[in-house]
Amino acid sequence: GYKNDAVRQQQVAHMATYNAQNLYGTAGRPALPRVFRAVVGSDVESAVWDSNSYCGGYAQNVGLEFTQNWLNSCSDGFLECSSQKAAGTLWFTDKARTNGAEPLSHNQSRRECFGLGTILRNDLTL
Known part of the structure; x- marks a missing residue:
């Protein structure tokens, strides 16, 4: 269903939060280790x-x-x-x-x- 974590993580608002807080290697975030x-x-x-x-x-x-x-x-x-x-x-x-x-x-x-x-x-x- 649409209320599980796998689907939730792909929704635009959730991805924006993930990208802003967790994703390394993007603008304003720590560099990737490799x-x-x-x-x-x-x-x-x-x-x-x-x-x-x-x-x-x-x-x-x-x-x-x-x-x-x-x-x-x-x-x-x-x-x-x-x-x-x-x-x-x-x-x-x-x-x-x-x-x-x-x-x-x-x-x-x-x-x-x-x-x-x-x-x-x-x-x-x-």
């Missing part, structure tokens, strides 16, 4: 005819495309770009480095989509 770099997902694509929409799961991307209707135009379907950039430092926004300048949905940013795995592995070997 370097944290954000890869920002800027859009969701879920066209049935576009093979890129299937990376990470077509149904998941359709769901994220739907939830994107309640977010700013720059979002990964779950988090707005401004929220993704809030903690740590911006490493890159998806289209700047992904194969074919493809956007990364919230689901795709956790999978081997559009060369993301190679980007991460190459960074670790530097």
Whole structure:
């Protein structure tokens, strides 16, 4: 239900309190103990005819495309770009480095989509 802690924590007022009082690495808060770099997902694509929409799961991307209707135009379907950039430092926004300048949905940013795995592995070997 809507009255459990997991749902409550995601409500805007509760997240604002959490971000202001507990979240390290954001403006006005203590620094994170380790370097944290954000890869920002800027859009969701879920066209049935576009093979890129299937990376990470077509149904998941359709769901994220739907939830994107309640977010700013720059979002990964779950988090707005401004929220993704809030903690740590911006490493890159998806289209700047992904194969074919493809956007990364919230689901795709956790999978081997559009060369993301190679980007991460190459960074670790530097």
